[in-house]
Amino acid sequence: MNWLKLVSGLSLALLVIPVLFLLYEGFGPLRDPIGYSYEVFKSIELTLISSAIAATVSVALFTPLAYYFARNKNSIGETLSDIPASIPHPIVGVAILVIASPLTPFGKFLLSIGINFFDSILGLIVALTIVSAPIYIKSMQPFFQSMNIAHENYALGLGASKFRTFISVVLPNSGRGILSASLISMSRAMSEFGSIAIIAYYVLQQPFYGVNPAPVLIFQYYTYYGLGAAVTASAVMILVSIAMMILLRLVKH
Amino acid sequence: MIEATVKKKLGSFTLDANVSDENFVCLTGKNGSGKTTLINLIGGILIPDEGHITLNSKTITNLPIERRQVSIITPDSCIPHLDVDRHIVWGAKNKGLNVEQDYITEIKTSLGIGFDGKVRKLSLGMRERVALATSLISKPELMLVDEVLSNIDNRRDFIDAFKNFATKAKIDVIFTTQSPEDSSEADHHYRLESGKSTRLF
Numbered sequence: 001m002n003w004l005k006l007v008s009g010l011s012l013a014l015l016v017i018p019v020l021f022l023l024y025e026g027f028g029p030l031r032d033p034i035g036y037s038y039e040v041f042k043s044i045e046l047t048l049i050s051s052a053i054a055a056t057v058s059v060a061l062f063t064p065l066a067y068y069f070a071r072n073k074n075s076i077g078e079t080l081s082d083i084p085a086s087i088p089h090p091i092v093g094v095a096i097l098v099i100a101s102p103l104t105p106f107g108k109f110l111l112s113i114g115i116n117f118f119d120s121i122l123g124l125i126v127a128l129t130i131v132s133a134p135i136y137i138k139s140m141q142p143f144f145q146s147m148n149i150a151h152e153n154y155a156l157g158l159g160a161s162k163f164r165t166f167i168s169v170v171l172p173n174s175g176r177g178i179l180s181a182s183l184i185s186m187s188r189a190m191s192e193f194g195s196i197a198i199i200a201y202y203v204l205q206q207p208f209y210g211v212n213p214a215p216v217l218i219f220q221y222y223t224y225y226g227l228g229a230a231v232t233a234s235a236v237m238i239l240v241s242i243a244m245m246i247l248l249r250l251v252k253h
Numbered sequence: 254m255i256e257a258t259v260k261k262k263l264g265s266f267t268l269d270a271n272v273s274d275e276n277f278v279c280l281t282g283k284n285g286s287g288k289t290t291l292i293n294l295i296g297g298i299l300i301p302d303e304g305h306i307t308l309n310s311k312t313i314t315n316l317p318i319e320r321r322q323v324s325i326i327t328p329d330s331c332i333p334h335l336d337v338d339r340h341i342v343w344g345a346k347n348k349g350l351n352v353e354q355d356y357i358t359e360i361k362t363s364l365g366i367g368f369d370g371k372v373r374k375l376s377l378g379m380r381e382r383v384a385l386a387t388s389l390i391s392k393p394e395l396m397l398v399d400e401v402l403s404n405i406d407n408r409r410d411f412i413d414a415f416k417n418f419a420t421k422a423k424i425d426v427i428f429t430t431q432s433p434e435d436s437s438e439a440d441h442h443y444r445l446e447s448g449k450s451t452r453l454f
Contacts, residue, residue: 148329150330153330157397
């Protein structure tokens with residue numbers, strides 16, 4: 001076996017062994033029925049739906065920005081777009097909390113028009129979007145850079161505006177890239193804990209009244225019920241994440 | 254009538270060229286002589302460091318690509334997801350031109366476009382035929398055809414037909430080629446050497 005295969009195998013094992021170990025313990029020796037209760041599946045449903053919406057919002061709002069970064073050098077803009085991903089995520093939660101706080105004039109205004117981020121599905125989606133959008137942008141930027149610019153120059157030469165070129169030439173040929181980047185972004189949103197533990201520890205809106213997002217629920221189980229429930233719920237969540245990753249691979253190929 | 258007197262420095266290479274002609278203009282030169290740089294400057298992909306470019310007496314030196322009335326065709330030029338028939342009228346529709354079906358059929362027949370399907374699935378030569386037909390139908394004032402003609406079979410007949418349509422539509426054409434015999438089809442011929450242009454006829 002050559003050295004690269006050996007090193008690659010060892011480094012891959014470092015990543016996979018803890019996951020396999022957790023799956024084994026979660027469904028084996030440490031199995032606790034609380035870990036696959038209705039509450040867990042409701043929580044995973046909330047996480048999946050809110051993460052999918054966050055990824056969709058990222059596609060709608062940040063695809064043009066990723067395209068701009070791909071076609072124009074803007075190191076300041078790129079650094080700014082990285083900030084939400086590079087700071088400790090509880091700070092994002094605190095920031096959203098401040099924006100939506102009744103103690104600030106802007107927060108009062110938002111509340112007066114019925115927009116509440118605290119313990120709401122909206123707040124959860126906003127937090128997930130902010131922390132996962134930089135991942136979406138970072139995934140889409142190289143995709144756009146790899147697109148042949150001759151197509152765009154040709155369309156512009158045919159008199160199309162830059163906007164029409166983006167809508168009618170760039171986007172129709174970006175479907176696979178957008179799908180792949182949005183799934184990566186969704187995976188990142190599903191794993192988010194820091195910001196949502198502050199802004200949406202649980203959600204107080206139907207149909208998820210009193211439901212915690214899955215990463216928060218696992219933390220809660222760990223503190224309330226101990227290791228068994230947390231490990232079993234984690235194992236269930238890992239299975240969902242693996243299904244997501246398989247879907248991602250299928251899309252990429 | 255295109256008049257371009259341009260200077261552009263790209264790394265250690267400097268282009269210092271002058272083109273002033275109309276109709277069917279051929280640009281030859283070895284690899285790295287500056288043909289594509291000159292095409293990109295006239296097309297608006299690059300902006301010259303010095304000099305000016307006018308097209309039919311309008312200054313276009315600093316205009317964005319989409320406002321120049323100049324169509325740039327390279328071997329990669331196409332809108333990949335469109336099928337052939339939608340592709341061919343895409344530019345004309347963009348400009349709000351009303352194109353008669355007879356004219357489209359005539360161009361398709363003369364340029365050997367007897368195939369259909371998604372443009373991304375066509376061979377290089379077929380794709381180039383479609384790209385050139387699309388540009389002709391969109392009636393720009395100038396077509397810049399960069400290293401395209403050499404990939405097309407029955408080249409002599411194709412160039413004749415292409416030149417015929419361009420002339421009828423009063424579209425000036427600048428085309429680059431590595432093949433000396435293509436220059437015999439041209440009304441004017443420029444040669445580029447190490448970034449310097451020479452008008453041969």
